[in-house]
Amino acid sequence: MRHFFEHKEHLVRMAVLFVVGILAFVVFREIMVPAGFGEYGHFRAGALDDVRAHPVKYAGQATCVQCHTDIAEQRAQGKHAHIGCEACHGPLATHAEGKSDEVPTKPDPRATCLRCHTQNVTKPKTFPQIVPAEHSAEGPCTACHQAHSPSLS
Amino acid sequence: MHGLMQGVQGYIYPDELELQWGVLIVLYPYITGLVAGAFILASLERVFKVEAVKPTYRLALLTALAFLLVAPLPLQLHLGHPERSLEMYFTPHTTSAMAMFGFVYLWYLMAVLVLEIWLDYRKDIVLMWKASTGLKAWMYKIMALGSDDISERALLTDDKVGHFITIVGIPSAFLLHGYVGFIFGSVKANPWWSSPMMPVVFLFSAIVSGIALVLVMYQFTAWYKRLPVRMDCLDTIARYLMYAFIIDFSLEMLDLLHRIYEADESFKSLDFMVHTRLYFSQIILQIILGTLLPIGMLALAQLVKLTDKARQGLYAAAGLLTLVGIFAMRWNVVIGGQLFSKSFLGYTTYKMDLVSREGLLPSIVLMILPFVILAVLVRILPPWPSAEDEAA
Amino acid sequence: MDETRRDFLLKTGKFIVLSAAAAGAWEAVVHGQPDRVPEAYRLLDHWWAFTIDIDKCIGCGNCVYACKKENDVPLEPQFSRTWVERYHVNPDDMEHPEVDSPDGGYFGFPEKYAGQDGKNFFVPKMCNHCATSPCVQVCPVGATFESPDGVVLVDKSYCLGCRYCVQACPYGCRFIDPRTSTVDKCTLCYHRITKGLTTACCEVCPTGARQLGDLKNPNDPIHAFLRDHKVQILKPQMATGAKCYYNGLDGSVR
Structure with a gap:
């Protein structure tokens, strides 16, 4: 095993960089996805309430x-x-x-x-x-x- | 309102008064096409061992990188809310052709292009690190990730990995630009775009434009650096350009022929458009000046024995015409696809702003920017053969 | 669901509740549907659709006007969530109808084809609230979506303004609101229909040419309408699953 990584240190460093980058993305994504996204489908569930919150102008x-x-x-x-x-x-x-x-x-x-x-x-x-x-x-x-x-x- | 109505002919839906995608979205497929094409040319040397194009290998890679870095900018600039663009990575909609582009782009940038350039340049980077001092040394040290192993075995491994990445890179480059074609080709509401041919045509026109760009850039850099131009290299690239161009043109003509022969409900509308509003950009600029003429020039160089100087001039002119022709092709796809109403009952015109966010000025800046980036890149990572390579 | 309902009640206040209940009661009286009184709005109990009767449309433009008022649609430039087209089809040239829609029909239609040979009719247009909507399919981030009750909506706080959906809509029903730089479209008055009211355009349509329908409600008159009329959707070849059904739609309509 040790022999295998000989003269490949730079590649390992690059690989670590990639893994860290991907992990950072996964974590960042967890934080950034809005609450309720995906509850009813591929959208923010709260959007339904947002649209409904529009004031009614015609009383009916x-x-x-x-x-x-x-x-x-x-x-x-x-x-x-x-x-x-x-x-x-x-x-x-x-x-x-x-x-x-x-x-x-x-x-x-x-x-x-x-x-x-x-x-x-x-x-x-x-x-x-x-x-x-x-x-x-x-x-x-x-x-x-x-x-x-x-x-x- | 009445200003907008100017240039409208026949009936268009009220919400079609505004053209949605302007010149920035013309730049987007144009630039990504250049990236994909330049990379594919570079891969020829690496994977198919075409020795003749070797002098352009590094230049092609750096050109691809410079343009790829600029590729998302026109998209970003055109968004109503650029600050929300990362949503495409956070909540990508799997059914959307556009959402997947973000990942294809990142994959191509990071896993293919950056990695391949890094592996190819690693020896140079380490040597420059050791040879320089101060900030410059630090920059190269960071680029080398602090590892100065340039032993025979390490470089051999780099070469193997690099070879593998190039092999992965070719389908990735196909994917990148085929994908851009799919973004347009999959819009069933738009008969001008909707065609399974679109990704294929985009891909081949990308290869054509990328090769043409490298052809021009190679001659330009050689002239600028007063380096000798390798004619065997130039001849080979020009030949590839001609082959790719003939395939590209045949595909486009096949698409056209198919449309004319099928003549579906949209045909009259589109036909009218090509003969009026798109006549100059489609018939004159794209087909005659941007395709037939350069193909003819390249063919001439094949058929007639010309001096080196004459061939150089011919190649440079053909390359530049090709770049204009492919730009016209992108223009005709993107803008042309929005000049007719989806009611097929009317037409509108595209009025380009000059200095607004989506206007002419930002587009010019965006077209110059890759060359600026490239100028910086070649300073950091010189693609020219070192004295010892020349000697060998 | 109960939690959000409670929040919502607090937010929008007493009036809405009262009018919703009143509207429900009124509907119940008119249509003999005691079950239409909405207690709590349940997403999965509804599947909204729309019917337009060409033979009844008089081109008064009330719907265009009311839609702009109700939904704060910008007057200039002349974008519309709903608009009315006027068709003039000459029998000698059926394939090339003459169509116009001055200001979307906002001010009605001054006489234009009097004394000319041919057939004339109005065609109100709006979002078809497609069940397999191309606009939703192409949205890269999930900012436009089909709600579980069958309405195509836009999350304006999430839309990045890429305009792909505008390109993808075969009916030209979407536009970019210059005030928000996000896409805008007909919401089927979602804020009204989820409170038991009908849409603003239906509310003011003097001839009943436009009707909102709930396909999941077995007592909704839309079932009778679809049964008794030969209906058509716009551009059926697009296979969008459009839920806006036209009675008396001429083949020349695009």
Whole structure:
């Protein structure tokens, strides 16, 4: 054995250097891998919670109708019954949460309607569409229609 | 937004407005290719005992090392979070072609290149250690790992181990660059890249570029050091370059022919691109100036009897054209693969910044850096034959 | 799991809990599914999917708008987690549809093809939350992943911004958020759907063209939808296991 290592000391030193390097890497890696990595798959389990921690901006229709029961009733029979309140009113989670005193602004009673109902050949034929200039050149749509139950009032 | 829309033709997905991989990612396969090619040329001498290329053996190894040290820098610079790059070693995703590259790179750098250079230079290192004083002596002592055994038996062992490492090194060099090709070739979403030919084409173009680099560097260093150029060496390298180039070009043409003949759903889109946005870099620069012309020049040197001086000039010009051609090839792969929309309904353009982190300036610096490193390396570890070797 | 649930409740406060419960209750009323009230969110009890009904999309752009609001998606440059494309296909040249998506559809679509021969339709696009996702496959570090409940997510504190996943996505659904230099994409409103809410885009879709579905919930209407319609996924040749099912998808759509 002794004979074998004769004149190979430099190689042994190099080998030791490599082994030390690899060991150092293994130890360093143990320290550096984030907690929970690999729990559910090849990712940091905490990432799921991170994504979930994002604040909700749209409270959701179910939240709105808890307080606005009158509107809910008004909508129930009409053609807009299944449209989320925030589709027209915008994101209102802070309002629903009571965190903000800000009174939600009313949607523009013409532009909001036209966003969906302006005629466009790309829209499905069955969808109710109007040419604004022909249908009613100006003024709010709500002069004739009820936004929450839009057949003629 | 409207600035970005400029240069867009037809329809591209909104998130395709920004080109993801710029000129830095062109440099990455280019530089790794030079490494792999230079190493493979060096191995010829060692494993296949091609005596004629021996004068370039050490220079090729040092060139490979200099470029390999720079290879990860463009990647690093391009990352959104360079400080997180070590994650690739800590939690490598085994299904990712990119994750494995880190290990292939380390293996190649440490287990192959550094070790082989160390073994080959050990005698010189010890001699220089003994011959110098002060800091310099310390540097060489550390490099020798404090062992000054340069007895006949020790050197014989070094040679055997070195031989073994070279044998391991050749597939490693193939792996290194075949791997880079796989990083692109395995992206099934991108028809310009997705091809099993990609690793093979990358490998052969790597060999071509590496040989061309050594061919140029050998002549340059000989001129700079006023050393005589060994024409048998030069002729041999040039011949290898031509053979490798012909194989490389045939493979690329096979790939092209296959695409044209199959003409799948992406073909019209890609064909249009090659005839417009990529016309200059692909047809003119890569194929005509960067491939056909140097192959022709190398063939000319084979067919016609020319003076040494004329052959030298021809080889140098062919080598430089080859280096440009292979760069154009990397450019066409990396940038070309991002100029069309994955909807096949539109095209975008690549606008290179000048001084930004991923711009032209850092790329130029990164292209000069390996030569600076090489200049330092040849000072520490001179690759030129010593007076006694010349005499022998 | 219970531990994290408790932590999470403390963190996000009373409102979320209440609204989650309320939303659950509302869903239960609408769909007659008393079991949908989420007590504690169990990862393995869900397998999220999505349906898009081309015949119902009116191109109002509400979804694009709401997605940007809900998820703080940068307005400029015009990156989108979801966008709407407008197709115009001339019957004489079926292979070359004319497509546009001005600002991703954020402001809706001004009339463009009136009086022209051909068929016209909108195609909402978003992450397909593929089950064998190419983007996840190529991520070198595990910063993007398929969650156990079938959502492709990004760990923004771990992403190194190499952009390989952007290259690998056949649908163009990923981009680099210039503010964080990390990749960004549709999370399927993971922060909402794990609290019993639907996604922001579904919440504001006036025609119900977009629907979130849970394939592991036997009472989810998605089962009926998939049974009753001839659905298609985008680029099926990519074999990505896309879970975004389109009804009425034209063959010209790329």
